[in-house]
Amino acid sequence: MLRELLTLLLVGLMMPLSWACPTPTSSTTDLSSTPPTTLGTTDRLVFCHFIMGITSNRQSATDYDDDMKRAKDAGIDAFALNIGTDPFTDTQLGFAYESAANNGMQVFLSFDFNWWNIGQGSAVGAKVQQYADHSAQLKVDGKVFVSSFVGDGVDVNAIKSAAGQDIFFAPNFHPGQGNFDEIQGALNWMGWPSNGNNKAPTPGQNVSVAEGDEAYSTALQGKPYIAPVSPWFSTHYGSEVSYSKNWVFPSDLLWYDRWQEILALGSRFVEIITWNDYGESHYVGPLSSPHTDDGASKWAMDMPHNGWLDMAKPFIAAYKAGVTDALPFIDEEKLVYWYRPTKKDVNCDGTDTTTQGNANNATGDFFAGRPNGYESMADEVFVVSLLKSPALVTVQSGDQSATFDAPAGISAHQAPMGVGKQQFAVSRNGQNILSGTSLKDIVDTCICGIYNFNAYVGTLPAPTTIDRLQPAGLALLSQGLKVSCPTNTLGVSGTSSPTLVARV
Numbered sequence: 001m002l003r004e005l006l007t008l009l010l011v012g013l014m015m016p017l018s019w020a021c022p023t024p025t026s027s028t029t030d031l032s033s034t035p036p037t038t039l040g041t042t043d044r045l046v047f048c049h050f051i052m053g054i055t056s057n058r059q060s061a062t063d064y065d066d067d068m069k070r071a072k073d074a075g076i077d078a079f080a081l082n083i084g085t086d087p088f089t090d091t092q093l094g095f096a097y098e099s100a101a102n103n104g105m106q107v108f109l110s111f112d113f114n115w116w117n118i119g120q121g122s123a124v125g126a127k128v129q130q131y132a133d134h135s136a137q138l139k140v141d142g143k144v145f146v147s148s149f150v151g152d153g154v155d156v157n158a159i160k161s162a163a164g165q166d167i168f169f170a171p172n173f174h175p176g177q178g179n180f181d182e183i184q185g186a187l188n189w190m191g192w193p194s195n196g197n198n199k200a201p202t203p204g205q206n207v208s209v210a211e212g213d214e215a216y217s218t219a220l221q222g223k224p225y226i227a228p229v230s231p232w233f234s235t236h237y238g239s240e241v242s243y244s245k246n247w248v249f250p251s252d253l254l255w256y257d258r259w260q261e262i263l264a265l266g267s268r269f270v271e272i273i274t275w276n277d278y279g280e281s282h283y284v285g286p287l288s289s290p291h292t293d294d295g296a297s298k299w300a301m302d303m304p305h306n307g308w309l310d311m312a313k314p315f316i317a318a319y320k321a322g323v324t325d326a327l328p329f330i331d332e333e334k335l336v337y338w339y340r341p342t343k344k345d346v347n348c349d350g351t352d353t354t355t356q357g358n359a360n361n362a363t364g365d366f367f368a369g370r371p372n373g374y375e376s377m378a379d380e381v382f383v384v385s386l387l388k389s390p391a392l393v394t395v396q397s398g399d400q401s402a403t404f405d406a407p408a409g410i411s412a413h414q415a416p417m418g419v420g421k422q423q424f425a426v427s428r429n430g431q432n433i434l435s436g437t438s439l440k441d442i443v444d445t446c447i448c449g450i451y452n453f454n455a456y457v458g459t460l461p462a463p464t465t466i467d468r469l470q471p472a473g474l475a476l477l478s479q480g481l482k483v484s485c486p487t488n489t490l491g492v493s494g495t496s497s498p499t500l501v502a503r504v
């Protein structure tokens, strides 16, 4: 019964969010149906997944300070430090724990079982023990908190025994695979609609994120759930790296829709996926956060996402207060907008190296050219307004214009995408209170010669500094490219996007 109610609730929530209609549309929370706002406190915690595998170039704890401060300022309680088995892992964990302690943040280990194997329970437990007594270690219900990426079947007793203490183990076990009797909670990684098999949905196989919530709730039987929330998914590794992967999950307004679901769901924990996974385009941390390039620079360069973290801030505050209306937590009126840099029909087959040699047609895992699932992304500009009182939102995308009546609170709007400049404004009583032109134009050519289904995220007011990849984060930029690709062009006059494109 409860499950049917939950389903009804989620279906009800999702209805206004469908966007079959190509004309400008807005979605808002129906305030009349939400419970009255009471600013309570809860024991809810917000985590953010942080990839340690790309931070080998950090020299000291201070290299983590900016990440810790930004995350804390957004209301994030702890970073889930994703670790593989790299030789630099302990050095970098030492820096991260120290920086967290210095900045009033908490951290915990998240074992990545792409690199660890499930026969290594004792080694996992020993690593837990190594950091357990650090002052920045997250403890929940008095126990050291430990999580994972995958890991179904790992020997939980071996972990606990080697850790030398009781732990709060909340791994990314999967319902029907891992043993949920042995754990204290679980993380669901699937923050994106999918086909249930790690690719974009198809009409016949279409699994929503909310269906994942339900499956985990059933498997957990009341134990705490770490619900995923992620803004985007696009990855486009070609044969220039050993692990070619080339797909998107439908993302469009996911960041807005999912936060609304999270407020309604009210799970004990939430995990933002991720802080710094540039490779899958779901980073909410800065491009300038120090990291090495694993080939992601080709689609991350000039594509800051900081506005997504700004947008999450009032949602995080509402979630932690246990309320479903984020309006009281908007402390600065803002417009957050995002869009892909090209329409989906732009043809880059002639210059995109993923068409060259990486196809594994036998397994169907890899897709040449345009990423698998690309058609699920709409050629629209997405705008979220954070307002204290109603206002008019105007979008001028190339030659396409749209206006929206935006209510007080957080609401989402989508406008048709046009090639050219991207301009935004918010007005009230005939006066512009915010207005500006994005640093990134939408173009009808292939930037750096590739299919780039990552999103550019901007805000009004605009940030005072331009967020850019640092040299280490650009090291592999030219690898696999067939055309020249000027670096860090945002805000540099004379190199606006349209001029750096090779026509084929």
Ligand SMILES: *[C@@H]1O[C@H](CO)[C@@H](O)[C@H](O)[C@H]1NC(C)=O
Binding pocket: 018, 201, 202, 203, 204, 206
């Ligand atoms: C999957 O379901 C969603 C929600 O009903 C729908 O909007 C979307 O178009 C579906 N995707 C596919 C590929 O059928």
Ligand SMILES: *[C@@H]1O[C@H](CO)[C@@H](O)[C@H](O)[C@H]1NC(C)=O
Binding pocket: 359, 360, 361, 368
């Ligand atoms: C894979 O399929 C594509 C499209 O059908 C084809 O062009 C390509 O040659 C195939 N690659 C291999 C390695 O068989």
